[in-house]
Amino acid sequence: MSSADSWRGRAADGAADQTLAETGSVVRLRARSRVLLGSLIRPHRRALGLAIGLLLLQNAAGMAGPYLVMLGIDRGIPPLRDNGDMTPLIAIATAFLAAAAGEYLGKRGFLILSARIGQAVLLDLRQRVYDHFQRLSVDFHERYTSGRVVARLTSDMDSIAELVDGGIDDLVLAGLSVLSVAGILLWLDAPLAAVTLLAFPFLLWLSRWFARASARAYRRTREAVALVIVHFVESLGGIRAVQAFRREPRNQQIFEDLNDDYRQANLHAFRLIAIYSPGIKVIGNIAIAVVLTYGGWQVMHGHTEIGVLAAFLLYLRRFFEPMQELSQFYNVLQSATAALEKLAGVLDEKPAVPEPATAAALPAGGGGALTFRSVCFHYRPDQPILPTLDLDVPAGQTVALVGPTGAGKSTIAKLVARFYDPVGGTVTLDGIDLREVADADLRRAVVMVTQENHLFSGTVADNIRFGRPGSSDEEVAKAARAIGADAFIEALPHGYDTDVHRRGGRLSAGQRQLVAFARAFLADPTVLILDEATSSLDVPSERLVQRALRTILRERTALVIAHRLSTVEIADRVLVLEAGRIVEDGPPDDLIAGGGRYADLHRQWRDSLV
Amino acid sequence: MPNLTLAVVLVAGSATVASGGMTLGELVAFVSLQLMLIWPIESLGWIIANAQEAMTAADRIYEVLDTPPSIVDRPGAVTVAESRGHVRFEKVGFTYPGTDAPVLRRIDLDVRPGETLAIVGATGCGKTSLVSLLPRLYDVTGGRITLDGRDIRDIQLDSLRRLVGMAFEDPTLFSMSVRENLTLGRRETTDDEIYEALRVAQADFVYDLPWGLDTRIGEQGLSLSGGQRQRLALARAVIGHPRVLVLDDPLSALDVHTEALVEEALARVLHGTTALLVVHRPSTVALADRVALLDGGEIAAIGTHSELLETVPAYRAALSAEALGVPDDVVSR
Numbered sequence: 001m002s003s004a005d006s007w008r009g010r011a012a013d014g015a016a017d018q019t020l021a022e023t024g025s026v027v028r029l030r031a032r033s034r035v036l037l038g039s040l041i042r043p044h045r046r047a048l049g050l051a052i053g054l055l056l057l058q059n060a061a062g063m064a065g066p067y068l069v070m071l072g073i074d075r076g077i078p079p080l081r082d083n084g085d086m087t088p089l090i091a092i093a094t095a096f097l098a099a100a101a102g103e104y105l106g107k108r109g110f111l112i113l114s115a116r117i118g119q120a121v122l123l124d125l126r127q128r129v130y131d132h133f134q135r136l137s138v139d140f141h142e143r144y145t146s147g148r149v150v151a152r153l154t155s156d157m158d159s160i161a162e163l164v165d166g167g168i169d170d171l172v173l174a175g176l177s178v179l180s181v182a183g184i185l186l187w188l189d190a191p192l193a194a195v196t197l198l199a200f201p202f203l204l205w206l207s208r209w210f211a212r213a214s215a216r217a218y219r220r221t222r223e224a225v226a227l228v229i230v231h232f233v234e235s236l237g238g239i240r241a242v243q244a245f246r247r248e249p250r251n252q253q254i255f256e257d258l259n260d261d262y263r264q265a266n267l268h269a270f271r272l273i274a275i276y277s278p279g280i281k282v283i284g285n286i287a288i289a290v291v292l293t294y295g296g297w298q299v300m301h302g303h304t305e306i307g308v309l310a311a312f313l314l315y316l317r318r319f320f321e322p323m324q325e326l327s328q329f330y331n332v333l334q335s336a337t338a339a340l341e342k343l344a345g346v347l348d349e350k351p352a353v354p355e356p357a358t359a360a361a362l363p364a365g366g367g368g369a370l371t372f373r374s375v376c377f378h379y380r381p382d383q384p385i386l387p388t389l390d391l392d393v394p395a396g397q398t399v400a401l402v403g404p405t406g407a408g409k410s411t412i413a414k415l416v417a418r419f420y421d422p423v424g425g426t427v428t429l430d431g432i433d434l435r436e437v438a439d440a441d442l443r444r445a446v447v448m449v450t451q452e453n454h455l456f457s458g459t460v461a462d463n464i465r466f467g468r469p470g471s472s473d474e475e476v477a478k479a480a481r482a483i484g485a486d487a488f489i490e491a492l493p494h495g496y497d498t499d500v501h502r503r504g505g506r507l508s509a510g511q512r513q514l515v516a517f518a519r520a521f522l523a524d525p526t527v528l529i530l531d532e533a534t535s536s537l538d539v540p541s542e543r544l545v546q547r548a549l550r551t552i553l554r555e556r557t558a559l560v561i562a563h564r565l566s567t568v569e570i571a572d573r574v575l576v577l578e579a580g581r582i583v584e585d586g587p588p589d590d591l592i593a594g595g596g597r598y599a600d601l602h603r604q605w606r607d608s609l610v
Numbered sequence: 611m612p613n614l615t616l617a618v619v620l621v622a623g624s625a626t627v628a629s630g631g632m633t634l635g636e637l638v639a640f641v642s643l644q645l646m647l648i649w650p651i652e653s654l655g656w657i658i659a660n661a662q663e664a665m666t667a668a669d670r671i672y673e674v675l676d677t678p679p680s681i682v683d684r685p686g687a688v689t690v691a692e693s694r695g696h697v698r699f700e701k702v703g704f705t706y707p708g709t710d711a712p713v714l715r716r717i718d719l720d721v722r723p724g725e726t727l728a729i730v731g732a733t734g735c736g737k738t739s740l741v742s743l744l745p746r747l748y749d750v751t752g753g754r755i756t757l758d759g760r761d762i763r764d765i766q767l768d769s770l771r772r773l774v775g776m777a778f779e780d781p782t783l784f785s786m787s788v789r790e791n792l793t794l795g796r797r798e799t800t801d802d803e804i805y806e807a808l809r810v811a812q813a814d815f816v817y818d819l820p821w822g823l824d825t826r827i828g829e830q831g832l833s834l835s836g837g838q839r840q841r842l843a844l845a846r847a848v849i850g851h852p853r854v855l856v857l858d859d860p861l862s863a864l865d866v867h868t869e870a871l872v873e874e875a876l877a878r879v880l881h882g883t884t885a886l887l888v889v890h891r892p893s894t895v896a897l898a899d900r901v902a903l904l905d906g907g908e909i910a911a912i913g914t915h916s917e918l919l920e921t922v923p924a925y926r927a928a929l930s931a932e933a934l935g936v937p938d939d940v941v942s943r
Contacts, residue, residue: 008786008826065616069641072620073634081628089624096617142833145785166656230785234828238782244745245846246771247794310638317642321649404865405837451836452780488734493711508734509779509859510890532836535862538890539929540732563837563865604867 030215032348033340040125044117051113052172058106059176061099063184066318068096070311110169118164126157129343137352138419146237147230152346155225156339163336170329174322181319188312189304195294196316199287203280203323207330210276214331217269218338224262226342231258273331280327284320291316353421359438362445366430367395368526368557370416376424377411377580385411386580388425395430395526398558400568400588402598403577409561411580413529416559417448429527447525451532453516455504460489461496463504463515467523479522482551484544485514510541517545520552527557534567542566565605574598619644680707681746681767688760689769695853695884696758697721697744703752704739713739714907716753726885728898728915730928736907737888738779741856744886745774757854775852777860779888781843785828788816792823792846803850810875811845812868813838837864841872848879855885861894873897892929903928 041048076089133141133149141149185193235242235251242251295312298304372391378384386408393399401409414420415427418434427434429445437445447467455463464476477496480486488511492498504512513533520528534542542564549570552558562568569588576584576597584596591598623637699719705712713736721727729737742748743755746762754761762770783791792807793799804823808816815838819825827834827842834842844860861869870893877897889895895915903911903918903925911922918925 008790066645069616069620072624073637076620077624077628077634080624089621093617093621096620100617234785238784240747240778241782241784241794244747244771244776244778245794246768250794306634310634314638314642314645317645404867405835410835508738511734535836538732539892540927563869601867604870 029341032344033337036340036344036347040121044120047113047117051110051117051168054106054110054113055172055176058103058110059173059180061102061106063180064099066311066314068092069314070307073310074305074307114168121164122157122161125160125343126153129153129346132347135351136349139352140349145230147233148226150233151226151229152343155229156222156342159339160336163332167329167332170325174325174329177318177322178326181315185312185315185319188308192291192295192312195291196287199283202283206276206279210272210330211334214269214272214334215338217265217272218335219341221262221265221269222338222342224265228258228262231255277324277327280323284323288313288316353418355439356436359441360432360436362432362437362441363430366526369393369395369430370527370557371428372425374425375415375422375427377415377420377422384580389580391582393557395557396555397573398553398560398571400560400562400571400574401577402568402574402601407577408580409577410531413448413531413559413561416527417446417529418442445525446527446529447520447523448529448531449516449520449533451535453512455500455512455515457499457502459497459499460492460515463500464518464522467519471522475522479518482521483514483517483548485518488514510537513537514541514545517548525556528552530558530560530562532561534562534564565602616641616644681749683766684763687764687766689766690773691769693773693853694723694758696723697854697884698756700756701753702743702750702755704743704748705751712907717909719902719909721884721886723884724882725900726880726887726898728887728889728895728901729904730889730895730901730925731904732928735904737904738858740904741858741886741888744856745771745776773852774854774856775847776856777843777847777858779859779862781839783828783839783842785826787824787826788819789823791827791842792849794846799850807845807849810848810879811841812871812875813841813845837868840864844872853884855883857885858888859890862890869893895929
């Protein structure tokens with residue numbers, strides 16, 4: 001960490017911003033990105049074959065040109081000159097026209113087909129990456145950041161788009177040109193062709209150098225652009241704080257640095273092309289000069305016809321020009337491969353809470369009995385959060401978790417919602433290990449309402465319906481009424497159809513919370529978790545919710561975490577936690593009477609009510 | 611197309627060579643030059659397509675660049691280094707851009723230097739909007755707000771926001787060290803000031819983090835609990851003793867014990883600081899000298915906590931502890 005970078009601070013894990021897969025060796029990275037590319041293209045093998053066929057047609061038609069020129073000079077001109085016979089020349093010109101038509105049709109067909117293939121590949125890739133991002137667990141996203149996700153889905157995708165848009169064309173056409181021209185050259189004049197092929201070792205050597213150097217360079221550009229986007233997303237996401245605390249100049253300076261890093265990374269990549277691409281050209285030109293000298297000498301000594309030398313030279317140009325294109329294709333490929341490496345890294349990332357291979361069904365009509373058996377949990381082995389926890393929550397019980405910050409209350413909630421899996425021991429719901437329950441079933445059975453609940457842009461009704469997609473307007477309104485959210489919703493300009501704006505920005509924190517409660521009510525889960533769900537509510541809203549809570553909590557198991565003990569008092573049972581251990585356990589009234597920690601907390605809270 | 615022209619050139623050229631109008635070498639040179647022309651002509655199509663794409667993208671970028679910032683320094687805005695902290699809202703009205711319904715109507719408030727005014731009201735009544743106006747996160751759409759008698763729009767934005775410290779309901783932390791999150795790049799802040807602010811906010815947990823003040827937190831760093839984040843946001847607001855403090859429900863995520871400690875320390879800071887305090891909880895009201903009850907975007911009542919509790923039924927409904935303190939009431943429903 002340089003001093004200019006000290007604002008970043010130190011993170012527990014230096015490579016926290018990479019996927020686990022990205023830490024692998026470079027060779028493996030490459031190999032994996034090639035596998036990914038292969039799997040993307042495989043479904044389109046047939047279409048690709050057809051496209052290549054069309055290219056071949058176009059290529060063959062195009063290649064006929066110089067050969068026809070040779071015919072024109074060697075066979076067409078002499079009869080015309082000697083006895084004014086136009087027929088051979090006209091025949092040759094007609095063949096030329098046919099070739100032109102073939103080239104046109106071939107190219108047209110290819111362009112349409114290759115665009116279709118390219119877009120299908122991109123569609124597939126975007127879909128795969130998006131699906132995978134959605135499946136990856138919360139802990140991955142906490143590490144990876146939303147900015148990086150955006151970078152993967154935009155700038156990396158663009159770089160691959162560039163490859164599939166023009167890539168197949170460049171590669172196949174240029175490759176074919178080079179190969180077929182090489183064949184023709186050999187057939188025309190083997191000794192001259194041998195001289196030309198002397199250029200190959202140099203071309204190979206230059207390309208190998210470029211492959212290595214540019215792979216490094218492009219990896220750097222991918223990471224640099226990701227950092228630019230991360231900074232963009234994060235600082236604009238917190239724009240209120242940025243402006244209120246006058247952080248703009250500092251942000252600008254940081255952005256300038258990141259932006260400049262990105263520019264430098266790109267410049268470096270361009271510098272490599274600036275050596276490689278003209279290098280290819282120079283090798284080609286030297287080869288042409290050598291062929292001209294040697295060929296001229298051959299013609300002078302009558303070993304070669306002058307028409308053959310002329311055609312040879314024309315073909316030679318067609319040999320090295322696509323070489324140039326190949327070098328450009330190679331460059332695009334390198335850039336896309338760097339992006340593919342990043343995406344392959346993401347796709348290789350395994351969800352920390354994997355979906356079971358064979359899911360066990362939750363018993364129908366299960367009441368939501370929760371059991372923790374010797375559950376142990378930590379993020380880092382040296383900082384245990386739950387050393388070993390045993391807990392039985394009978395179906396239908398409302399349990400309040402109380403204790404200081406860091407006692408493990410939220411961790412218990414997250415284990416039940418399976419945001420994480422325990423490091424040791426098991427958590428079961430109605431006797432089934434949570435790790436064996438299908439994701440969809442678990443999400444239906446367990447719903448969590450937290451302090452800040454995410455609302456999506458859309459109407460209030462949509463946001464409530466999110467709890468159970470497909471429910472009718474009446475059911476939505478009924479849920480809102482049950483919570484007591486109907487009053488404020490009906491007072492909104494368009495009632496249930498009011499757009500809440502991005503992240504529910506149109507609503508106050510308390511209103512957002514009421515919507516979240518209505519959403520949970522509509523979802524009708526067997527287990528409901530309230531993690532500080534009432535702390536941002538004002539007194540009247542809390543009063544409203546409190547009434548509703550009775551309704552919501554009836555006939556289902558509930559875990560309630562709240563520092564407002566008003567919410568705790570409706571619990572059947574209170575657990576006081578300290579450093580991941582249960583230190584008190586019992587009905588609230590018993591604990592208050594018992595004079596322990598909960599009694600202390602309760603007295604403090606009473607006092608705070610003025 | 612290129613092959614077509616090549617055919618024409620070949621026929622005409624051959625005829626010319628045959629009639630002795632040009633040499634064979636000239637024809638070869640001509641044809642090879644012509645072949646060199648093919649690639650640039652072919653790529654013209656791509657270049658035009660790319661240019662079109664770039665133009666559309668440029669339009670998008672200009673849309674952003676052409677949007678003028680709505681909150682800027684007025685011509686002749688002055689820098690204010692010192693302030694007594696006398697805040698007045700004069701007939702202030704506010705409507706969010708792009709909406710018709712006003713959020714605030716004719717708000718008159720006079721917060722004397724050093725006074726702490728709590729703002730109380732139902733969810734969604736405009737409390738947060740009201741306090742956002744003072745640091746000019748939004749500009750008033752009617753009336754004016756003055757600081758020491760001067761319209762805040764006539765004060766340079768930078769110096770205004772230097773005078774006004776803020777903590778929001780939803781604490782935003784960035785992926786940076788704790789120190790940077792607290793100072794947000796103001797280099798003049800000393801470690802002593804940071805220590806002092808952390809003490810007020812009861813956020814000494816910072817010193818227990820793996821690298822203390824240098825620990826990276828936020829999205830790309832260590833995750834903190836809601837209460838910890840809120841305490842850091844509070845520390846950020848009080849750092850360097852701003853003359854005016856705007857605290858939007860800054861204690862909501864704290865447990866009872868911590869809340870009591872923060873309140874105690876905050877009481878000392880608020881003494882001598884002008885403050886606007888959005889409050890949801892009876893306990894926090896105790897910090898305020900006076901309370902304003904906001905209802906439907908208007909000030910419904912203003913006075914001390916006990917006055918309002920006695921005389922204003924709406925205030926009792928909004929804040930009275932009884933309703934919550936008697937769970938039996940809840941049970942009976």
